[in-house]
Amino acid sequence: MRETILLAQALAQGLASGPLLLRTLPAKQEKVMRTGRLILVLGDQLDHRSPALLSADKAKDIVAMLEVRNESQRVWSHKARTVLFLSAMRHFAEWLATNGFRVEYTRIDEASAGSFSTALESLIRKLGVTELVMTEAGEHGVQDEISAVCRTCNIELNLLPDSHFLCSLDEFRQWRKGRKRLVMEHFYRHMRQRLGILMEDGKPAGGNWNFDRDNRKHFGKQGPGLLPDWPEFEPDAITQQVMQDVTGILPDNPGELVGFNWPVTRDQALVQLEDFIVNRLPAFGPFQDAMWQDEAFLYHSGLASSLNLKLLSPREVIDRAVAAYERGDAPISSVEGFVRQLLGWREYVRGLYWTEMPDYLDSNDLDADAPLPAFYWNGKTDMACLEQVIGQTLKYGYAHHIQRLMVTGLFAMLLGVRPREIHEWYLAVYVDAVEWVELPNTFGMSQYADGGLLASKPYAASGRYIQRMSNYCAGCRFRPDQSTGDKACPFTTLYWDFLMRHEKRFADHPRAAMQWRMLKRLDAGKRKAIRARAAELKGLFADQQ
Numbered sequence: 001m002r003e004t005i006l007l008a009q010a011l012a013q014g015l016a017s018g019p020l021l022l023r024t025l026p027a028k029q030e031k032v033m034r035t036g037r038l039i040l041v042l043g044d045q046l047d048h049r050s051p052a053l054l055s056a057d058k059a060k061d062i063v064a065m066l067e068v069r070n071e072s073q074r075v076w077s078h079k080a081r082t083v084l085f086l087s088a089m090r091h092f093a094e095w096l097a098t099n100g101f102r103v104e105y106t107r108i109d110e111a112s113a114g115s116f117s118t119a120l121e122s123l124i125r126k127l128g129v130t131e132l133v134m135t136e137a138g139e140h141g142v143q144d145e146i147s148a149v150c151r152t153c154n155i156e157l158n159l160l161p162d163s164h165f166l167c168s169l170d171e172f173r174q175w176r177k178g179r180k181r182l183v184m185e186h187f188y189r190h191m192r193q194r195l196g197i198l199m200e201d202g203k204p205a206g207g208n209w210n211f212d213r214d215n216r217k218h219f220g221k222q223g224p225g226l227l228p229d230w231p232e233f234e235p236d237a238i239t240q241q242v243m244q245d246v247t248g249i250l251p252d253n254p255g256e257l258v259g260f261n262w263p264v265t266r267d268q269a270l271v272q273l274e275d276f277i278v279n280r281l282p283a284f285g286p287f288q289d290a291m292w293q294d295e296a297f298l299y300h301s302g303l304a305s306s307l308n309l310k311l312l313s314p315r316e317v318i319d320r321a322v323a324a325y326e327r328g329d330a331p332i333s334s335v336e337g338f339v340r341q342l343l344g345w346r347e348y349v350r351g352l353y354w355t356e357m358p359d360y361l362d363s364n365d366l367d368a369d370a371p372l373p374a375f376y377w378n379g380k381t382d383m384a385c386l387e388q389v390i391g392q393t394l395k396y397g398y399a400h401h402i403q404r405l406m407v408t409g410l411f412a413m414l415l416g417v418r419p420r421e422i423h424e425w426y427l428a429v430y431v432d433a434v435e436w437v438e439l440p441n442t443f444g445m446s447q448y449a450d451g452g453l454l455a456s457k458p459y460a461a462s463g464r465y466i467q468r469m470s471n472y473c474a475g476c477r478f479r480p481d482q483s484t485g486d487k488a489c490p491f492t493t494l495y496w497d498f499l500m501r502h503e504k505r506f507a508d509h510p511r512a513a514m515q516w517r518m519l520k521r522l523d524a525g526k527r528k529a530i531r532a533r534a535a536e537l538k539g540l541f542a543d544q545q
């Protein structure tokens, strides 16, 4: 108990460094610990009931948690993302200690915390353990790094499957086997049937598998009106200390911390969940694609970071949403739309990631070779939609799905940005960013870099789509209906240029041909003018590097 209190106090005061609990234990107990196993809990494995923790022998095993500097330097992370991860980790370490686990916690400002490998290797050697137990890592590169350290230190690595997910990797491999074409919808129906989620007498609840047609509303000229507030999570002493550490150690990283308001504990995540179910889920479905100036969150849940840190399980989140439908508190279109994101997309992209990596990272099917425009890192552009979405991203570490897909992602694809560069940007700037979910969304859904493995056709659109789904264009100096001339919307110019660049490939494509057929309406003169304007834009953005 003494160790527990010490750890809690030290974490709050920022004093915890090195093997805090070992230092405070009597020598006899230290000896017992050396014979135990090292249980490694990664920053995105903050699940109280993870297989690795459930397997722990509290009397002998030692739980290791490592904060490392190069995690935030390797990808130049948003300060809020780093603060969220570290604060959630420190709170989790406190919970572990309070619940009788022996914790070894390495802080970001310690000498060994340079990289994951150095921190882990020094811990293994110091403790003299012979076995490392962990729930399988979410990220391919991290798992490789840990395996390499275990080989170097000549210790056994015991990997346990991650029970957080509703579809195990084995089940996904099985589902995938023999399929010529992968379709998320097929996977989603398989999952609903297998788990009996939103199923009534073997049929989909509400009579349809899909309510997408009801779910593409925009707010109209009148706007969204009064929106429900989000719950507030005042930074406590631990979070404040992390903020100080992060601004001290990573002062040049992008993003703001003012107004940091993300759940850092399971209790806070449960509050966020409950608030969403009651106040926002009913309108989530119809307005999930809509955007509005200065309204970052609208009816979205803001639960992705809590889910990805594993503070919440997808099953409990889905069950709460389905219960709201069954009570008559939320319509089927909203609840199905929400369940589809979690049971469908989230599980699907994870399966895809693990069955495609590491080669997936090298995909560049559209041969995109432009640099990422510099304004992605500061939001300084006269395109109102990008200024808004990037500005809000740097402020909160958040943008909702359509802002990511149809504003920042769309622009990068139309411009032909190198997939790796836009991938690194997405991984850096969102509080919920973890590679297993970010990479397939970026390479597959947003950039078509994987050549259609995830999306059946490129999500290409002109400025008119943004005009329809938001009010951004009303305050912009460009005109979404113009593709040439001084007022031409860069999205619209680059859209037609994109269609021309990839005409050969998609003109006969079964799903995309319709869109490409529109090109036939352009005469040679218009095509030439669009190409010239597009080249001008590309030169301009490249020069801003």
Ligand code: FAD
Binding pocket: 299, 300, 301, 302, 303, 304, 305, 307, 308, 338, 341, 342, 345, 346, 347, 349, 399, 400, 401, 402, 404, 405, 409, 426, 427, 430, 432, 433, 434, 435, 437, 438, 439, 441, 442, 445, 446
């Ligand atoms: P809501 O709109 O409230 O959705 C509910 C939940 O469904 C989310 O919390 C999330 O867990 C899940 N979800 C929704 N859409 C997806 C999807 N396409 N794939 C997987 N899960 C989904 N999501 C991440 O969690 N981490 C990322 O790093 C990430 N990177 C993305 C990059 C790009 C280019 C795109 C287009 C999407 C990305 N997404 C990512 C998916 C999605 O945009 C976010 O999950 C969502 O915007 C998070 O906000 P929210 O929690 O309010 O979600």
Ligand code: SF4
Binding pocket: 383, 384, 385, 386, 462, 463, 464, 466, 467, 472, 473, 474, 476, 477, 478, 479, 480, 489, 490, 491, 492
């Ligand atoms: Fe964006 Fe074009 Fe609309 Fe301006 S006109 S806000 S650049 S879509």
